[in-house]
Amino acid sequence: MLSLRPAVPADAPLILQYIRELAAYEREPEAAVATEADLQRHAFSDHPLVKVTMAEWDGRAAGFALWFLNFSTWEGKPGIYLEDLFVRPAFRGKGIGQALLRHLAALAVKEGWTRFVWQVLDWNTPAIEFYEAHGAKVMRPWLTCRVEGEALAKLAGGVD
Numbered sequence: 001m002l003s004l005r006p007a008v009p010a011d012a013p014l015i016l017q018y019i020r021e022l023a024a025y026e027r028e029p030e031a032a033v034a035t036e037a038d039l040q041r042h043a044f045s046d047h048p049l050v051k052v053t054m055a056e057w058d059g060r061a062a063g064f065a066l067w068f069l070n071f072s073t074w075e076g077k078p079g080i081y082l083e084d085l086f087v088r089p090a091f092r093g094k095g096i097g098q099a100l101l102r103h104l105a106a107l108a109v110k111e112g113w114t115r116f117v118w119q120v121l122d123w124n125t126p127a128i129e130f131y132e133a134h135g136a137k138v139m140r141p142w143l144t145c146r147v148e149g150e151a152l153a154k155l156a157g158g159v160d
Contacts, residue, residue: 002096004103007052007064012039015052018064022086026121053103055087055096063087065100072115079115080108101134119144 007015016036023032042049043066055063063086070081082104087096108116120127120138128138147155 001058002062002094002099003056003059004099005054005056007043007054009040009044011052011054012036012044014054014061015039015043015064015066018086018088019066019084021088022084025086026124050083053100055091055100057091057094057096060091061088062091062094063096063100065104067104069113070115070117075114077112077114079113079117080104082116082118085118097130098134 013036016034016039019034020032023029043052050066050068053065065082066084067080067082069078071078085097085100105116120131
């Protein structure tokens with residue numbers, strides 16, 4: 001019933017659709033400005049920056065996980081950073097989210113990577129409970145920092 005597979009370039013429109021559905025769920029649909037060209041360039045080029053795992057249920061598009069490698073300087077090893085995990089509402093409760101998490105955890109273990117990290121919105125209680133039930137430790141003392149837009153340009157200060 002459930003099939004997980006690496007995304008292929010022809011999946012870019014569906015991945016973009018998932019991203020937009022996730023942005024709507026997270027109450028920021030206008031923030032999802034990625035394009036198919038962005039996905040083609042960053043996920044399917046000769047040197048991809050991200051990887052995508054597709055989930056299908058009985059051959060129907062059900063969800064995805066978009067991830068990339070990060071690096072722990074303290075441990076001297078890479079890990080997985082899960083940027084997005086999304087399962088369409090009609091397919092929730094079937095173990096698809098769990099299967100995606102397990103798939104990526106197994107990949108990390110197989111490769112000798114030491115961490116599997118992601119973020120969750122503080123208001124998303126169902127997701128927090130789901131992640132904690134699967135062994136995740138919510139790192140409450142850590143705060144995310146982000147610089148973007150004009151602030152990013154200002155920080156760059158004209159440096160090429």
